[in-house]
Amino acid sequence: MVVAAAFTLMFIGFAAAYSFAAFFGALEAEFGASRGDIALVFSVAAFVWFLSGAPAGVLADRYGVRRVAIVGVACIALALAIAAVAGSLNVLYATYSIGLGLGVGLVYVPSIGAVQPWFSANRALASGIAVAGIGAGNVAGPLLAAWWIDIFGWRGAFLGLALFALALGGVAALAIRNKPRASAAAADGIALRAALRTTPFWLIFASLFLSCIGLFVPMVHLGPYATDAGYTAAQGVALVSLIGLGSLLGRFTIGGPADRLGRIPALSAMYAGLGMMFVLWWAASAYWVLALFAVVFGICYGAYVALLPTIVMDLYGARSVSGIIGCLYTGCGFGTLIGPWLAGAAYDALGTYQAPIAAGALLSFAAAACVLPLYGKRQAVYSG
Numbered sequence: 001m002v003v004a005a006a007f008t009l010m011f012i013g014f015a016a017a018y019s020f021a022a023f024f025g026a027l028e029a030e031f032g033a034s035r036g037d038i039a040l041v042f043s044v045a046a047f048v049w050f051l052s053g054a055p056a057g058v059l060a061d062r063y064g065v066r067r068v069a070i071v072g073v074a075c076i077a078l079a080l081a082i083a084a085v086a087g088s089l090n091v092l093y094a095t096y097s098i099g100l101g102l103g104v105g106l107v108y109v110p111s112i113g114a115v116q117p118w119f120s121a122n123r124a125l126a127s128g129i130a131v132a133g134i135g136a137g138n139v140a141g142p143l144l145a146a147w148w149i150d151i152f153g154w155r156g157a158f159l160g161l162a163l164f165a166l167a168l169g170g171v172a173a174l175a176i177r178n179k180p181r182a183s184a185a186a187a188d189g190i191a192l193r194a195a196l197r198t199t200p201f202w203l204i205f206a207s208l209f210l211s212c213i214g215l216f217v218p219m220v221h222l223g224p225y226a227t228d229a230g231y232t233a234a235q236g237v238a239l240v241s242l243i244g245l246g247s248l249l250g251r252f253t254i255g256g257p258a259d260r261l262g263r264i265p266a267l268s269a270m271y272a273g274l275g276m277m278f279v280l281w282w283a284a285s286a287y288w289v290l291a292l293f294a295v296v297f298g299i300c301y302g303a304y305v306a307l308l309p310t311i312v313m314d315l316y317g318a319r320s321v322s323g324i325i326g327c328l329y330t331g332c333g334f335g336t337l338i339g340p341w342l343a344g345a346a347y348d349a350l351g352t353y354q355a356p357i358a359a360g361a362l363l364s365f366a367a368a369a370c371v372l373p374l375y376g377k378r379q380a381v382y383s384g
Contacts, residue, residue, distance in 0.1 A: 189317020
């Protein structure tokens, strides 16, 4: 039940977030803005959801995941509903970006954290199934939004997403729960403040920051890139959904191999895989190559998102798992804030995406290098 509820909450949050790929062209035409300014709408949203993950995790550890998730679903639905009547990009920054970002942050990290203490054996598999909701949202969100935009226009599509998120997300928020424990003192692991003083925390933080500068560039810009290359808008949206399909595969399949072979080496391999896919994107523009890029990129992305919570649980235990995950995700927030926006600004200045794609490759390889010193550290930091 907890895994299903977490899957659904992440599905709702990220279907709403990744639907932005379908809205990109409509917003560009509606407001006559540059691609950098349009991309900033998503970048700010992602920054807020990663930044709010830390306080959301602490609140979930203290007050319970259910209460935090209910507030998060309400924020998502309200943000989408207000965005439907936005008259300018500034209003979108204040509604879609801040409101949606806060809502996703309140359901994302607490849901991931709630799953971890329920499992000892096969924890990576359980975590992978739960976070597969992100990949499912990545598949469904852009396609659903594109369909509704064709029928109702972009404003009607935002409103439809708001109602969808409120109905399905509300049920999941009421269903999720923390694993009961005798007392906070009895919880296995170390406190958040102690975790912040360890080297593994900052190595993982650096890897997330570096990788996320490039990670969300295709989520925002792959659709416009495809239309620039002569493909239809529908084909561009389909590529973004293929990233989601790949991420579903990555989240479902990484658990077993990582449990057997080591989660840190698997994480490093996924970062390197992202780098290799950026090289492929940089080198070719044929549609079948773009489709291959999208699927394999999604596999690497989904796998590393599934691995991270289990690695945190391995290293630091259950005591402050949500808070530690949330603090690590602030690294993702800073990377995502600058990545898609800089890619859009580079396109506006140079008329091509080649430079940001190459930068994404280099930064992904650097992220893989960051976790190399952690090889062999499977035992928890708190147990010595």
